[in-house]
Amino acid sequence: MELSGVELRYLVNEISARVTSGYYVSGVNAVTAGSLLIKLHHPTQEDIMLMLSVRGIWITKLKFKPVEENRLERFAQAELERAKIESVEQAGSERIAIVKFRKLDGQARVAVCEFFGDGNIAICDESMQILAILNPIEVRHRTLKVGLRYAFPPARGVDVFGLTLPQLLALRNEARNLDVLRWIGRSVSMPRKFVEEVAKRAGIAPARQAGSLSDDEVKKIFDAVTGLVQDISLGRNHEPVMVMREDGRPVDALPIVTDEARKLEIKRVPTFMEALDEVLSAEMLDAGKSSRTVEIDRQIAVLEHDLEEQNKAKEAVLQKAAAIRQLAGALMAAAPYGSESALQEALAANSAQIVSDKGAKYVVVAGERVEMQQNPAKLSSMLFARAKEMERGNASIEEARARLLAQIEKLRGQTAAIHKKIVVQKQSAREWYERYRWFVTTDGLLAIGGRDASSNSALVRKHLTEDDIVFHAEVHGSPFFIVKNAAAPAQAGAIEPSLQQVAQATVGFSRAWKDGLSSADAYWVMPDQIKKGAPTGQFLPKGSFVIEGRRNYIKGVVVRLAIGVTDIDGRWSLVCGPEEAIKKRSLVYAVLQQGGMDPMTAAKKAKSSLVAAAAGGDAEILAESIKGMSLDDFVRALPTGQSRIAFAARGQQAAASNNNSNNNSGGSSNGGDDDAAGGSGDGDGDGGGNSR
Secondary structure, three states: OOOOHHHHHHHHHHHHHHHOOOOEEEEEEEEEOOEEEEEEEOOOOOOEEEEEEOOOEEEOOEEOOOOOOOOOHHHHHHHHOOOEEEEEEEOOOOOEEEEEEEOOOOOEEEEEEEOOOOOEEEEEOOOOEEEEEOOOEEOOOOEEOOOOEOOOOOOOOOOHHHOOHHHHHHHHHOOOOOEHHHHHHHHHOOOHHHHHHHHHHHOOOOOOEHHHOOHHHHHHHHHHHHHHHHHHHHOOOOOOEEEEOOOOOEEEEEOOOOHHHHOOOEEEOOOHHHHHHHHHHHHHHHHHHHHHOHHHHHHHHHHHHHHHHHHHHHHHHHHHHHHHHHHHHHHHHHOOOOOHHHHHHHHHHOOOEEEEEOOEEEEEEOOEEEEOOOOHHHHHHHHHHHHHHHHHHHHHHHHHHHHHHHHHHHHHHHHHHHHHHOOOEEOOOOOHHHHOEEEEOOOOOEEEEOOOHHHHHHHHHHHOOOOOEEEEEOOOOEOOEEEOOOHHHHHOOOOHHHHHHHHHHHHHOOHHHHHOOOEEEEEEEOHHHEEOOOOOOOOOOOOOEEEOOOOEEEEEEEOOEEEEEEEEOOEEEEEEEOHHHHHHHOOEEEEEEEEEEOHHHHHHHHHHHHHHHHOOHHHHHHHHHHHOOOHHHHHHHOOOOOEEEEEEEEOOOOOOOOOOOOOOOOOOOOOOOOOOOEEEEEOOOOOEEEEO
């Protein structure tokens, strides 16, 4: 499938509406040599996976593993990670998307993606000087390489988004002998699948000569073009479908069902973005798969050619042997007559002849030569012997053929193994609380904590209800944790273990972890004690709240956490929290201690430890699934600061169980007394500090 400018405008509009409102780049990874997957994170919204490819730009719901290296990957990681997306635009109606990023130091980076020809991706600075480019080019009208300013290609046709009726009338006058379809396609740069739809909507016969169109007919075409363009680009009146092959694979995506599409096998999908995701992702991976097996495919092609030659040789030998046998049979039948004429008739009937060479005579049949005998019976016997000899020799050809087949099958097996590793899965819909820190206590209570000032604020403002309780720690950089439906049981003192565990999480995800504190104090309060506005004359930082009334303290909470893999409705997910809760609610888990390794190294160690804990027996599938989890997810799960792995082990959650908690979970606990009022706010990235 090749994107048109009209379809690209739809993509640009949709992507821009979703990613330019506070999203930043949290990761850049190569998928194929011509595509980069950009992970976009938002403090309170769901992560977005944006695909930049030489085939197009789209939001994907699929999960990819790297297929091949990409020469832009490292540069894009260095220049784009942590940057915010400022804008996503299209260059007129050209098949070019421009994504502008703003780095933390204020510098801008511009990714220019071209979706025609072989496609291209260039990363430029704010002045459009190329800093890195996927495919440097040097052609008559432009040169693209590092150090030069990016130059757009010459415009092709009229900008369909700015088309006017006078322009179309003028183009009609220049049309000469073009039919309507070719005239529309060349004039306004629309693909044939939409040009045919324009002609149908306008009620114009496709075979008409454009030069013969009246002004009224041109007006009808103009109205049809502008209406179709607006429908597609603005997402109006969409009936998105995928065109399917006989084997069930998608080959094209359409925002509307055209007349031509109705003749094909189509599959309806919820949105055009999803249709494009399916089709373009499949094409991108097919190209990646082919590039991974180029050398193997070349070897297979050579062997298949050799096999074809062997088959030809075998067939030739069998045909010769058959011809010789046929002549031998005819001579055997003529032997009783013993006449020269009978011999000649048998030879002539089987396209054989007698030749002389150096005084000796030979019978030549099917290119083979046998010494002539006066006795037809003896000659027949010699011919039968030659046929048998050739058939025995054919066995060596068959052996060589079998060896070639075995080599081809072996290479095809290698290709299949490589392709099998290149798999795509749909991203599972996550629970709303998974964008925060979370875990389920041993009593089955759902505890949810903020990651930073923004998520602290969102958590308390959006998800705190009168049935919950709120945790905070007496440590700078402490997050807020809420425990769903725990108000009544907490006041009744019914769930002490859960309160201890949430206190441990609150302390563990504060600056206490980074600063190496062995213990700290935490407390919990009721929702009505949380005041979201600052007192008169005071300033309240983002993510901070004023806490009034009595605080229920839990003193000397040990700083200790664990990370594990838990089952949520049949889907495996990472979870980090207090050791006892993680142990009970996980399939495998690893206990964390402060200090030792930076977050990325600790993430790698945690991942390998969990894989090792899951390896063997009936948990091999789990081990493979953990291997496929992103290191970014591990980094996000770990506490801020350095960590090390104490040990890893199997958890208490059965593989088949589903112990996922939801908002109706409940529980409770009680702490100490403190009448001091206060507030808490964000520290340095993982929670809030206290402000009184």
